[in-house]
Amino acid sequence: xxxxxxDPRPPHxxxxxxDRRPAHRGDRPAVRVVSVVFHPGDELTDFTRSLAGATTAxxxxxxxxxxxxxxxxxxxxxxxxxxxxxxxxxxxxGGGANAGARGARQPWLVVANPDxxxxxxxxxxxxxxxxxxxAAGAFGPALLxxxxxxxxxxxxxxxxxQGAGHAVLGKLWPGNPWTRAYQRRQETVGAERVAGWLSxxxxxxxxxxxxxxxxxxxxxxxxxxxxxxxxRLALAGWxxxxxxxxxxxxxxxxxxxxxxxxxxxxxxxxxERYLHRRYSRWYHWPVRVAVSAGLRVREALELRAAR
Numbered sequence: 001x002x003x004x005x006x007d008p009r010p011p012h013x014x015x016x017x018x019d020r021r022p023a024h025r026g027d028r029p030a031v032r033v034v035s036v037v038f039h040p041g042d043e044l045t046d047f048t049r050s051l052a053g054a055t056t057a058x059x060x061x062x063x064x065x066x067x068x069x070x071x072x073x074x075x076x077x078x079x080x081x082x083x084x085x086x087x088x089x090x091x092x093x094g095g096g097a098n099a100g101a102r103g104a105r106q107p108w109l110v111v112a113n114p115d116x117x118x119x120x121x122x123x124x125x126x127x128x129x130x131x132x133x134x135a136a137g138a139f140g141p142a143l144l145x146x147x148x149x150x151x152x153x154x155x156x157x158x159x160x161x162q163g164a165g166h167a168v169l170g171k172l173w174p175g176n177p178w179t180r181a182y183q184r185r186q187e188t189v190g191a192e193r194v195a196g197w198l199s200x201x202x203x204x205x206x207x208x209x210x211x212x213x214x215x216x217x218x219x220x221x222x223x224x225x226x227x228x229x230x231x232r233l234a235l236a237g238w239x240x241x242x243x244x245x246x247x248x249x250x251x252x253x254x255x256x257x258x259x260x261x262x263x264x265x266x267x268x269x270x271x272e273r274y275l276h277r278r279y280s281r282w283y284h285w286p287v288r289v290a291v292s293a294g295l296r297v298r299e300a301l302e303l304r305a306a307r
Contacts, residue, residue, distance in 0.1 A: 029127070030058040031204075033082075033110040034100030036093050039067040040076075043115040043251055048080035054118035057127060060106065063114075064096040093200065094216030094225035101207075101215060109205040115251040116202050125246035126204040129192060137209025137238030138230065140198030141246035151250065153199035154242035157231055170298075194239045197230025202248050209238040222263070224270040231278075260306040268299040 033051065037044060048061065061082025065073045070084070077084045087099050097111045108127065126139045133139075143153035158166060165178025173179075203226070213232045216225045230240045275291045 029108055030060070030106040031055070031108040031110055031123070031127070032060045032062060032101065032104045032106045033112065034062050034064060034097055035112055035114045036064045036066060036091075036096035036100065037073055037114045038065075038090065039069055040072050040114050044072060044076045045079075046117050046251070047112070047114050048076055048082070050116075050118040051123070052080070053120045055121070055123035055127065057108075057123070060104075062100040064091075064100040066090040066092070066096050092218065092221035093223075094220050094229075095218040097200075098215040098218060101210065104207055107207055109207050109210055110203065111200060111205065112202040112248075113200075113250065117249045117251060119247045119249075122246045122248055123204070126243055129241065129243045129246070130204060130206065133239065133241055135237075135239055136194075136241040137206045137212075137233045137236075138198055138240045139204040139246075140195070140240070140242050141202055141248050142242075142244040143199055143201060144247060144249045146249065146251060150244075151199070153201065154193070154195035154240075155197055157196035157227070192244070193242050195230070195242045196234065196240065197227045198240050198242065200226030200229070201250050206238070209233060209236070212236060212238075220270045220273065222266045222270065224274040227274060228277075261303055264299060264302045264306060268295045268302075271295055 035044075035047065044063075051059070051061070061077065061080055063073050063077050063082060063084045065084050065086050067073075067090070070086070073084050076082075085100055087096065091099060101109050101111070108130070110123065122141055126141060130136065130139050140154055143151045145151050162178045165176060170176070170179045213229070213236050215229075217228050217232075220228060233240060272292055272295050276288050279287050279291075
């Protein structure tokens with residue numbers, strides 16, 4: 001991986017591996033790859049090793065370390081020719097991704113979970129699609145579960161009734177009509193298509209578009225920052241394009257397994273924040289009350305099950 005043109009570093013940037021300058025890997029546009037980590041394990045090594053075979057483009061790898069133990073992030077970054085950015089606290093996912101993207105000069109950004117494994121050539125497939133679709137600002141691959149099934153990572157923005165009904169009743173009553181209608185709209189295979197939003201587990205972003213909308217909304221500590229980003233990109237005139245010919249595997253739940261209670265609560269707080277903002281008019285007040293009440297009940301039930 002190569003280092004791009006000189007770029008002022010934040011005060012806590014350790015620069016691990018930044019002195020490594022391998023030869024140019026290809027003639028594709030350069031990409032900055034940002035992964036936000038929190039006390040990572042072996043999955044981070046799998047991420048960087050698979051990334052090396054995912055593209056012929058020049059890469060700059062930035063690991064944003066939201067945790068307090070530097071050993072793994074520093075070791076993996078040094079081996080991969082990347083660098084570690086330490087913001088001095090836990091910024092959450094969107095805040096960490098923004099910090100890692102700040103100051104980039106490459107035309108392309110990748111934001112990806114550290115528990116993603118890239119199929120060979122998969123990032124090149126995304127870059128090729130991006131070249132064919134200049135009006136798109138975000139590109140998402142097919143996201144595979146560990147068993148090879150396809151996770152619905154390219155979704156439509158929910159309508160008022162579907163959004164509220166699915167958010168409140170999706171876990172309590174999986175067969176409710178709003179969840180069924182919402183899930184019918186979530187295609188998981190097929191040709192390239194425009195989606196309402198793409199999973200933040202793995203995204204290729206046109207830097208121009210990402211910066212134009214101000215990056216991720218840092219009010220979302222974790223979860224729903226990708227839904228919000230997709231909606232704002234679309235409102236600004238940029239498409240969110242699903243590219244299923246690019247495939248990555250999400251070794252799901254590494255962070256969830258470590259801290260299930262905290263993650264469950266963070267998910268529900270973000271869901272409430274997003275839905276309250278989306279339905280913020282005065283006449284949406286009954287919807288906001290119902291959403292908050294329903295999410296509180298669902299959160300309590302999920303916390304009980306996690307214990």
